[in-house]
Amino acid sequence: MSNRIVELEILRYNPETDEEPKFQTFSVPCAEDWVVLDAINYIKDELDRTLSYRWSCHMAVCGSCGMMINGEPMLSCKSFLRDLPDRIRVEPLTNFPIERDLVVVMDDFMDKLDSVKPFLIPREEKTVDEGEFLQTPAQLSKFKQYTLCINCTLCYAACPQYAHNEGFVGPAALALAHRYNLDSRDVGRSARADVVASNAGIWECSFVGACSEVCPHGVDPAAAIQQTKIASSVDYFRDMLIPGRRS
Amino acid sequence: MSRRPYIRPVSKVSWWLSQPRYIRYMAREASCIFIGAYSGVLVVGLIRLSQGAAAWGAFLETLQSPVSIAFHLFALAFALYHTTTWFNVTPKAMPLQFGQTPVPGGAIIGAHYLGWILVSGLILFLVGV
Amino acid sequence: MNIIKTDVLIIGAGGAGLRAAIAIAELDPSIQVALISKVYPMRSHTVAAEGGAAGVAREDDSFENHFNDTVTGGDWMSDQDAVEFFVHEAPKELTQMEHWGCPWSRKPDGHIAVRPFGGMKVERTWYAADKTGFHMLHTLFQTSLKFPSIQRFDEYYSTDLIVVDGCCRGATAIEMRSGQMHTFSARAVIIATGGAGRIFPFTTNGAIKTGDGMAMAYRAGVALKDMEFIQYHPTGLPGTGILITEGSRGEGGLLVNKDGYRYLQDYDLGPPDPSPRNKAMELGPRDRLSQAFWHEQKKGRTIKTPHGDVVHLDLRHLGEKKINERLPMVRELATAYVGVDPVYEPIPVRPVIHYTMGGIDTDINAATSIDGLFAAGECACVSINGANRLGSNSLTEILVFGARAGQSAVQILAADSPQVDEAAIHEQANAAKARIADLFLASGGGETVSGLRREMNDTMESGAGIYRTDASLRESSAVIKDIRRRFADIELQDKSNVYNTDLIQVLELGAMIDVAQALIISALERKESRGSHQRLDFTERDDKSYLRHSLASFVKGGDPEISYRDVTITRSQPGERVYGGGEQK
CATH class of the missing domain: 1.20.58.100 (Fumarate reductase/succinate dehydrogenase flavoprotein-like, C-terminal domain)
Structure with missing residues (x-):
């Protein structure tokens, strides 16, 4: 272990004893290749066993350990201490209710994911014995980027629209809907439109673009939402101009 | 004793000061005020033009006042900011792909600037400059 | 105490648990499924599997090849009836995943692409770049949202099974956010809680892989089978233990010692073709590769680092384009966690605990020795993996035996009387x-x-x-x-x-x-x-x-009792495991 001592200011909240959250500072001796999560694990193991937070994979793919690190939503397993100052402020993700310490309430996000019908609604029925649906690498590459979301909810923590209107379906869920809408095997776009193209859906987004800036996997939800806006506007005008398109 | 989720307050007024990216966003949004105001100036100009030569002359004279020039410089700056910020995000909203290869964002942005120059050129040609 | 009544209780919402839940919902939507997990489904460790899932796909491959590779790879400890069933179901399950939207990598003509993996005679690993487990888990989770009969209980930690008169009747679980204990009363229970790699210090496994389900079944009286077989993956990043997929060797990556020498040729894995033939050198089985590392270390031919000795995995000759297309996550992980960009430098790697071949003793139907209790996935031992799991069989296993567990549970519901002894x-x-x-x-x-x-x-x-x-x-x-x-x-x-x-x-x-x-x-x-x-x-x-098979039975306060059961041999008699040039006839 190197000699570097890092001060972690962690926002603590125990609903059974605290009126409101307050910061607690821990001094942690850190190795140079540590991430913030390693320092938090050190606190848990050596200094204070009552600290609560979520984590699992330590390789930026399970999406559990999102936190505000010096005001920025980040995966704590991918936030290297070498890139951070000696004093680090760690808070639970903003825009979510705090359950306890760094653990936030995820219910709203899970409901939003569910609401956009994020599953394949197939163009044609086919049995397994008939083999796979064909899809060229070009068709795959159209939506591949939007399959990479790990549901870490950093984008919700970054989104000021979600902060002010919790009804907003939000970046990750809309990007996931877009992923299926773009899939050559899928015909579910109109089934998803009720939620996606509603006022609480894409039209609530004012293209701040913060979601895409904080995304740890380059999913770019902002792009997905703008593309959906264009597609659904085109739909709207088509329905108006071509008689009988929509009964 | 059990659950009591804590909801952190969010300021309705000053939220956008908390992050540089929110400030940039607000600046982009605010730029439309100057563009709107400049459109207003153009509409006033049209009305004055329809009211005859004297009114039009007075309008032109007002435009030459220092306040008006300052306003125009501001409006120009914001218009440029507005244009560049929106052009810069066009590859997100309108991605193009040939086969497996996506068209680079720079090309899409460049095409918008090119279109802008062509349209401006056309207008200048039509008004006979 | 709060009692939640359901028909089938599934503990664990990773790949196997979700697949079981979907199997039940598809067979009979009137059956209520309670799916509980100590984490949100997307956090389950299936998410971290990278390389791919094995299933016969090519004309020049056969079920027999997959069978032989699996049985040989497992050093004849696999039950061959189970392997037979597994290899036949594999392509169907993987195709089913495709129908549910899994973004498998494709050939130019639109068909599924396969890549080579260690110990495999013919390429048969289906993959979604190098995030296969991630895509499979999210596809299963998202598909599960279609079915109203699946009710999820996220972040419930299951503590004990309830066994009445030799029948499993549910489990107790702590709702983590309230601390409240709930009782789930069910007519069938499926355990799908994953492995126990966290008993070791240096592992690819996430923090959640603590063998909870194994221990629950074990304490309730089901034996743990073949627990001594635990797999070291030959290529983990030093320090963190982050997995560098075998797919990186499938794509042509080479392992060299401190002298730049491809040492695997010294351990009956040669010849050192420039690009290894299947089942040779870098494409040998994981146990042999990890053991070869140990010997190199003894000979002083490994490279010293602050996080222990390493060898080098060299991908540079693959070029930036191929690495970006086929192994983007490897590049991302190596760059972030050890500061090495594999396009320009070899990646330091060392063997790391990866997979528990052993687990809850089940038969080919995923059934345990307790009526109404089933297990599937890494927590279970069917056994298809024997003494050493073949790379990319485990992602397929969670599908094949997850579905099987679901089907078995449905069958038992039909036969079982819904009367339960509530007092007990x-x-x-x-x-x-x-x-x-x-x-x-x-x-x-x-x-x-x-x-x-x-x-x-x-x-x-x-x-x-x-x-x-x-x-x-x-x-x-x-x-x-x-x-x-x-x-x-x-x-x-x-x-x-x-x-x-x-x-x-x-x-x-x-x-x-x-x-x-x-x-x-x-x-x-x-x-x-x-x-x-x-x-x-x-x-x-x-x-x-x-x-x-060794069967460890729980003894309160003492060492487990070990008993044995013969391995099921159908058509492959134990022989010598030959890899490298000796294999090619």
Whole structure:
């Protein structure tokens, strides 16, 4: 272990004893290749066993350990201490209710994911014995980027629209809907439109673009939402101009 | 004793000061005020033009006042900011792909600037400059 | 106590649990499924699997090839009837995943692409770049949202099974956000809680892989089978243990020692073709590769680093384009966590605990010795993986046997009478609750979960690692016994109800101690070397005495009792495992 001592200011909240959250500072001796999560694990193991937070994979793919690190939503397993100052402020993700310490309430996000019908609604029925649906690498590459979301909810923590209107379906869920809408095997776009193209859906987004800036996997939800806006506007005008398109 | 989720307050007024990216966003949004105001100036100009030569002359004279020039410089700056910020995000909203290869964002942005120059050129040609 | 009634209770919402839930919902939407997990489904460790899932896809491949590769790879410890079933179901399940939207990588004509993997005669690994497990898990989770009969209970930590008159009737679980204990009353229970890699200090496994389900079944009376077989993956990043997929060798990556020499040729894995032929060199099986590392280290030909010795995985000759297309995650992980961009530099790697071949003893139908209790996925041992799992069989296994467990549960519901002895359920639930309450009351013991966990980790590595001896295992056994004794003195520092992770970690440690003890005693009793179980004091495979599964049965307060059951052999008689040039006839 190197000699570097890092001060972690962690926002603590125990609903059974605290009126409101307050910061607690821990001094942690850190190795140079540590991430913030390693320092938090050190606190848990050596200094204070009552600290609560979520984590699992330590390789930026399970999406559990999102936190505000010096005001920025980040995966704590991918936030290297070498890139951070000696004093680090760690808070639970903003825009979510705090359950306890760094653990936030995820219910709203899970409901939003569910609401956009994020599953394949197939163009044609086919049995397994008939083999796979064909899809060229070009068709795959159209939506591949939007399959990479790990549901870490950093984008919700970054989104000021979600902060002010919790009804907003939000970046990750809309990007996931877009992923299926773009899939050559899928015909579910109109089934998803009720939620996606509603006022609480894409039209609530004012293209701040913060979601895409904080995304740890380059999913770019902002792009997905703008593309959906264009597609659904085109739909709207088509329905108006071509008689009988929509009964 | 059990659950009591804590909801952190969010300021309705000053939220956008908390992050540089929110400030940039607000600046982009605010730029439309100057563009709107400049459109207003153009509409006033049209009305004055329809009211005859004297009114039009007075309008032109007002435009030459220092306040008006300052306003125009501001409006120009914001218009440029507005244009560049929106052009810069066009590859997100309108991605193009040939086969497996996506068209680079720079090309899409460049095409918008090119279109802008062509349209401006056309207008200048039509008004006979 | 709060009682939640359901038809089928599934514990664990990773790949196997989700697949089981979907199988039930598709077979009969009127069957209520309660799917509980200590994490949100997307966090389950299926998410971290990278390389791919095996299933025959090419014209020049066959079920027989997949069967032979699996059985040989498992050093003939696999039950061959189960392997037969598995290889036939594999392509169907993978195609089913495609129908549900899984973004498999494709050939230019739009068909599924396959890549080579270690120990495989013909390419048959379906992949979604190098995030296959991630895509499979999210596809299954998202598909599960279609079915209203699946009710999820996210972040519920399951503590005990309820077994009445020899039938499994449910389980108790702590709702983590309230601390409240719930009783799930069910007519069938499926355990799908994953492996137990966290009993070791250096592992690719996430923090959640603590063998909870294994321990629950074990304590309820189901034997843990073949626990001595635990897989080291040859290529983990030093320090973190982050997995660098075997797909990187499937795409042509090479392993070299400190002299830049492809050392695998010294261990019967040659010839060192510039691009390794299937089943040779870098495409040999994981146990052999990890053992070769150990020998290189003994010879002083590995590279010293602050996080232990390493060798180099060289991908540079693949070029930036191929690395970006086929192995983007490898590039991302190596760059972020060890500061090495594989396009320009070789990646430092070392063997790392990866997979528990052993687990809850089940038959080919995923059924355990307790009526109404099933298990699937890494927590179970069917056994198809034998003494060493073939890379990319486990992602397929969670589908094939997850679905099978679901189907078996549906069958038992049809046969079972819905009458349950509610008083007996209450009684057991109250006992489980009292056990948790006692933890809150205990004080003054002074033992901490982190201290005991570290001691357990250390002794597992030193005594039950890549190579084992009678002495090393006995020493570890003594240490684990001591840890078990001191575990009773553990004191909760966190006495609150809401999201008490101190409590959860204590319960997880309890599970890990049980599993670790079963592993050590099983290893001690297996006096031979086979697959991933290598003894320095018994260096040969001994089919006469040990072509048998070990079954560790829980004994309260003592060492587990070990018994044996013959391996099912149908058509492949045990032979020599030959890799490299010797294989090519």
